[in-house]
Amino acid sequence: MNAWRTPGIWVALLVILAIGLMPIVLKSDATREVVFTVLLSVALASSLNIILGYTGYVSFGHIVFFGLGGYVGLYALNVVGLPLWMAISAGGLAAGLLAFLLGKAILRLRGAYFALATIGINEAMRAFVINFPAFGGAIGISLNFRIYREYGGATSALWLTYYLMVAFTLLAVALSYAIKTSKFGLGLIAIRENEDAAEVMGVVTPNAKTWAYVLSAIIPGMVGVLFYFKNGNIEPGDAFRLHFSIELLVMVMLGGFGTVVGPILGAAGYQRLRGILLTTPVLKDIQLVVAGVLLLLIILFIPSGAVGWLRHRFPKLRQVLP
Amino acid sequence: MILEVQNVSKNFGGLQALLNISFSLPEHQILGLIGPNGAGKTTLFNVINGVFPPSRGTILFRDEDITGLKPYDIARKGMARTHQIVKPLNELTVRENVMVGACFGHKALGLHQARLVADEVLEFLGLNNRADQIAASLNIAQKKRLEMARALASQPYLLLLDEVLAGLNPSEIAAMVETILQIRQQGVTIIMIEHVMHAVMNVSDRIIVLDYGQQIAEGTPEEIAHNPKVIEAYLGDPKLAQRLQEGNGYGDTRGE
Ligand SMILES: Nc1ncnc2c1ncn2[C@@H]1O[C@H](COP(=O)(O)OP(=O)(O)OP(=O)(O)O)[C@@H](O)[C@H]1O
Ligand SMILES: [Mg+2]
Numbered sequence: 121m122n123a124w125r126t127p128g129i130w131v132a133l134l135v136i137l138a139i140g141l142m143p144i145v146l147k148s149d150a151t152r153e154v155v156f157t158v159l160l161s162v163a164l165a166s167s168l169n170i171i172l173g174y175t176g177y178v179s180f181g182h183i184v185f186f187g188l189g190g191y192v193g194l195y196a197l198n199v200v201g202l203p204l205w206m207a208i209s210a211g212g213l214a215a216g217l218l219a220f221l222l223g224k225a226i227l228r229l230r231g232a233y234f235a236l237a238t239i240g241i242n243e244a245m246r247a248f249v250i251n252f253p254a255f256g257g258a259i260g261i262s263l264n265f266r267i268y269r270e271y272g273g274a275t276s277a278l279w280l281t282y283y284l285m286v287a288f289t290l291l292a293v294a295l296s297y298a299i300k301t302s303k304f305g306l307g308l309i310a311i312r313e314n315e316d317a318a319e320v321m322g323v324v325t326p327n328a329k330t331w332a333y334v335l336s337a338i339i340p341g342m343v344g345v346l347f348y349f350k351n352g353n354i355e356p357g358d359a360f361r362l363h364f365s366i367e368l369l370v371m372v373m374l375g376g377f378g379t380v381v382g383p384i385l386g387a388a389g390y391q392r393l394r395g396i397l398l399t400t401p402v403l404k405d406i407q408l409v410v411a412g413v414l415l416l417l418i419i420l421f422i423p424s425g426a427v428g429w430l431r432h433r434f435p436k437l438r439q440v441l442p
Numbered sequence: 443m444i445l446e447v448q449n450v451s452k453n454f455g456g457l458q459a460l461l462n463i464s465f466s467l468p469e470h471q472i473l474g475l476i477g478p479n480g481a482g483k484t485t486l487f488n489v490i491n492g493v494f495p496p497s498r499g500t501i502l503f504r505d506e507d508i509t510g511l512k513p514y515d516i517a518r519k520g521m522a523r524t525h526q527i528v529k530p531l532n533e534l535t536v537r538e539n540v541m542v543g544a545c546f547g548h549k550a551l552g553l554h555q556a557r558l559v560a561d562e563v564l565e566f567l568g569l570n571n572r573a574d575q576i577a578a579s580l581n582i583a584q585k586k587r588l589e590m591a592r593a594l595a596s597q598p599y600l601l602l603l604d605e606v607l608a609g610l611n612p613s614e615i616a617a618m619v620e621t622i623l624q625i626r627q628q629g630v631t632i633i634m635i636e637h638v639m640h641a642v643m644n645v646s647d648r649i650i651v652l653d654y655g656q657q658i659a660e661g662t663p664e665e666i667a668h669n670p671k672v673i674e675a676y677l678g679d680p681k682l683a684q685r686l687q688e689g690n691g692y693g694d695t696r697g698e
Contacts, residue, residue: 303545303553310542313531320491320525321592322517322546378533 123301128442132297132381133290136162140286152282156350158391159285163292163343165371165383170299170336172369173377175329176312177227178235180365181242185215185337186344187359188245193345194261194354195254204271208284208345215341216334223330230315239362246360260355263348281350285343292339297380297442299335308332312378363408367394370411373418376425380442385426390414443502444469444600444631445490450499452482452489452655459485460655463499469599472622472632474646474663476639478675481652483635484526487602490633491523492516504599520548522593523602526635528585530577537573539588540564540595547596556595563595567621582609587618594625601625603634607641619645643667651675 123129140159143152168182189211196207226237249255256262271277299305307328310318319325348354367390375386390411397403397410422429431437445467452460459482467473475483489496492513501509508516522543531539537560544556544563551559564570567587572580577588586606593601603622607615619641626632636642642649643663651659651666653675659666666672 303556306538306542306553307546309534309538310531310546313533314529316493317525317529317531318542318546319513320493320517320523320529321543322514322548322550322596323542324514324546 123297126440126442128440129294129297129380132293132384132442136289136293136384137286140289143282149278152278154395156282156285158388159289160343160347161368161371161387161391162384163285163289164340164368165375165387166289166292166296166380167336167339168368169296169372169377169380169383170308171332172336172372173379173382174300174305174308174312175332176315177329177333178232178369179238179333179336180235180369181238181240181362182336182340182368183362183365184238184242184245184360185219185340186347186364187242187249187354188218189215189341189344190348190354190359191249191255191261191344192341194263194348196345197267197349198261198264199254204280204345204349207349208342211345212338212342215337215344219333219337220330223333224326227326227329227333242360242362242365246356249356249359258356260353260359262353265352278350281346284346288339288343288346293380293384295335295339296383299332300380300442304328304331309378363411366408366415367411370415370418373415373423373425376427376429376431379425379427379431382425382427389426443467444504445633446500446502447486447490448500448502450486450489450496450501452485452494452497458655460489460496460652463652463657465650465657465660467600467631467633469631470626470629471647472626472634472645474642474649475633475635475652476637476642476649476666477652477658480654482655483652484604485655486652487523487604487633487635491521491602514546517547517596518550520596520599521602522547522596522598522600524586524589524593524604524606526604526608528582528589530580530585530588532576532578534577535574536569536577536580536588536591537561537564539577540591543592543595544597547593547598549597559595559597560591563591566594566624567591568617583614586610590621594630598630600631600633603632603636605635605637607636607638615641 139155143155164186168179171177171179192214193207193211196202196210222241226234229237250258268274268277271280307323310323311325311328315325371386371390372383374390375384376382394407397407418425424432427441431441443466447463447465450460450463463486477483488494490501492511495510500507503519503521531542540560540563541556544551544559564573567590569584569587569591572584580588590606607618610618615638622632622645634642646663649661649663649666650657651672658671658675659669
């Protein structure tokens with residue numbers, strides 16, 4: 121049975137593509153900015169889902185890969201003078217490498233210990249960057265505006281990053297699906313369900329977990345480059361903000377961890393909610409509180425998220441809803 | 443010899459769970475492993491399949507030293523086991539559970555092949571009509587069979603069965619015994635831990651008795667049933683001792 125013959129995944133990819141085309145058809149900068157944020161969330165949440173949802177390891181500080189990618193990318197563009205595509209690759213490579221090195225060390229920890237370790241790594245990375253002159257220390261890196269000129273000026277550079285964002289979101293979702301339906305993915309889910317049983321059945325857990333972590337880090341590293349290229353500058357305070365990590369967790373949990381569609385719906389739903397909160401004066405400042413309460417409610421009442429709940433409620437959906 | 447256990451000891455802190463266990467197991471045999479609760483039977487399995495390294499001693503599997511290897515290394519070399527306390531992959535379907543065994547165990551099949559093998563094994567164990575259910579929805583007897591199905595799907599040389607009869611009713615026991623004999627017929631060597639005496643006495647070629655971590659007897663079922671040391675070990679449980687001698691009785695005396 122070929123997994124790519126299932127319609128569900130194509131529907132998901134087509135919906136993302138359709139949403140991605142909207143700002144292009146409308147020629148609207150405002151829509152583009154909104155959709156960019158949603159797509160970024162989808163790409164990040166889908167990537168986080170590989171380690172969190174499939175493997176069952178809560179990576180609380182996952183934003184570290186996004187931030188590191190951004191730093192490496194801007195450094196590559198600004199200082200080394202590499203073209204954008206190489207900067208993006210470098211960002212992905214750096215994130216993947218960090219995950220690989222960390223994986224060997226901290227994936228031996230189970231449960232809350234792993235989650236805590238990932239927070240520690242995010243904070244350690246921030247501290248390191250602040251004290252690392254090549255990355256601009258506490259000030260960070262500002263992109264030299266001349267670089268935009270190589271991409272046809274600021275406006276067309278913005279559109280270029282947008283097209284790339286659409287492509288990376290599609291890639292993230294396709295990768296998530298490819299992993300889930302592969303033998304490797306079956307091993308990851310076995311680890312999530314019972315790591316001891318998985319080991320006894322022959323799943324080489326240290327390797328599987330490390331590769332899951334690497335695969336969940338690469339795309340965040342790459343879109344980190346995109347985001348900060350578009351942003352024009354990066355600072356340690358922004359790049360490693362733990363609350364982004366928490367928001368990503370909310371998205372994955374809201375949509376349904378361990379499913380392919382869950383993080384897509386969760387990310388889109390959460391960003392809509394956030395939009396409403398930010399434009400409502402009373403709620404503007406308590407946006408994070410709402411995220412926290414939401415996470416709590418999900419864990420208490422629908423621990424498997426919206427898609428997980430649907431799949432439980434209607435078992436037939438398992439075949440169509442990846 | 444498919445398995446050689448040489449002077450294996452295991453202690454947990456101050457507790458001597460196993461002391462100087464040695465035995466050799468020829469291919470295609472069924473070895474019964476019996477002993478009172480807490481004797482160290484499950485611990486011996488854990489040491490053989492790499493869940494814990496032994497504190498002392500050596501384990502050879504198919505003439506290769508596997509002492510200190512991880513469970514996944516040993517699984518890939520062709521040893522599979524079931525758990526006394528079942529460990530289903532709850533959110534996966536029954537078929538997917540069995541596919542994990544087929545994909546990552548000894549034969550390391552691809553997904554497509556694994557699915558075919560899984561369906562065969564499920565049919566063999568009478569779980570085929572449950573294949574698409576999630577594992578969490580099975581009852582305990584079915585979960586025990588699922589443990590066996592996963593182990594078998596890896597097509598192992600050696601199968602370790604930890605109390606697969608516990609909690610089954612007499613007719614289920616009879617069916618399972620038949621299944622175990624068929625597995626042996628297919629060329630698989632088996633070690634089975636069992637409290638259901640008549641069953642283990644009937645199917646085993648040889649039996650080893652553990653008590654307080656020590657190997658107090660080894661022999662044919664006949665010899666074991668009349669061994670005074672064995673009867674003494676079970677004296678804490680006179681009913682069980684009696685059954686042992688009679689070689690009948692349906693007895694798991696403990697609640698599951
Ligand atoms: N991981 C562990 N840590 C500490 N002690 C343990 C551990 N595993 C087993 N033990 C102890 O080792 C002894 C032997 O336990 P084991 O489970 O091997 O017995 P058993 O013969 O399988 O008993 P049963 O018939 O009840 O299954 C017991 O005293 C048990 O408490
Ligand atoms: Mg036991």
